[in-house]
Amino acid sequence: MNNRASTLTSSSLLYRVRLHDQQAWERLVRIYSPLVFHWCRNESGLSADDAADVMQEVFRSVSTSIASFRKKGSGTFRGWLRTITANKIRDLIRKMRGHTSAIGGSGWQNHLKELPESKLEETEAAEDGMVMRRAIELLDGSFQEQSRKAFWLVVIDGYTAAESAEKLKMTEQAVWQACYRIRRRLREELADLID
Incomplete structure (x- = not known):
């Protein structure tokens, strides 16, 4: 295995979790716990306390x-x-x-089946955004603030590189570079987790 492939594999969050790396485990939980909590509360109607209990059982x-x-x-x-x-x-x-009057279990599955395809796509996009936002927040110390803002504007908020460059008083090339570096880091870190 070449050095580049070795670096990518060993930096994968899921790979490190499987090796019982405590920091990787904590990062995985911090990235995905808001999504699990969302499923418990918003899609299943559980109380906050019940959702927290279920979330703990899920990660166990x-x-x-x-x-x-x-x-x-x-x-x-x-x-x-x-x-x-x-x-x-x-x-x-x-x-x-x-x-309880929660609609979890098969009621939840039936609810999802009844949603129109466009609504399912919106739900999946919102979930992708939730996971991506959480992952980006955890990378905050890894990149300069200006780079994070550029990435956020382009990838999350949907601005063009030119619009982002103007807003942040950067060059368009600097915006593209920031987006590329952060995307690459996210791909490396979340390679086995991003859908």
């Missing part, structure tokens, strides 16, 4: 089974995480049967 399950996760066909990390979350929501509902 992830920690014990992360080594078995493999991207097979269309299987993505986020899809795998969503399945674990749905199962943990079902477990909670079974445990509390008669004490």
Whole structure:
């Protein structure tokens, strides 16, 4: 294996989590916990306390089974995480049967099936944005503030490089370079996790 491939593989967040790297685990949880909490609260109707309990169970399950996760066909990390979350929501509902009016479990799956394709695409785009924003926040110390702002304007807010350059008093080339470097770092770090 050449040095470049070795560097990319060893810097992958999922790879480091599988090696029981505590910092990598904490980063994974910080990136994905808002998404799991969102699924529990907004899509399943759980209370904040129940959502926090489910989230803890989800990440406990992830920690014990992360080594078995493999991207097979269309299987993505986020899809795998969503399945674990749905199962943990079902477990909670079974445990509390008669004490909650949450729509988790099969109700959640049925709700998702009933959404029009465009709504599902919007939901997936919002989830992608949530994960990306969290990942970028965790890279804050790695890049200069001006570079992060340029990336944010172009990738998250949808401005052109020229518009971003004007707003930030940078050259268009500097904006493109900042976007490239941050994208490359995100790809390296989240290679096995980005859908």
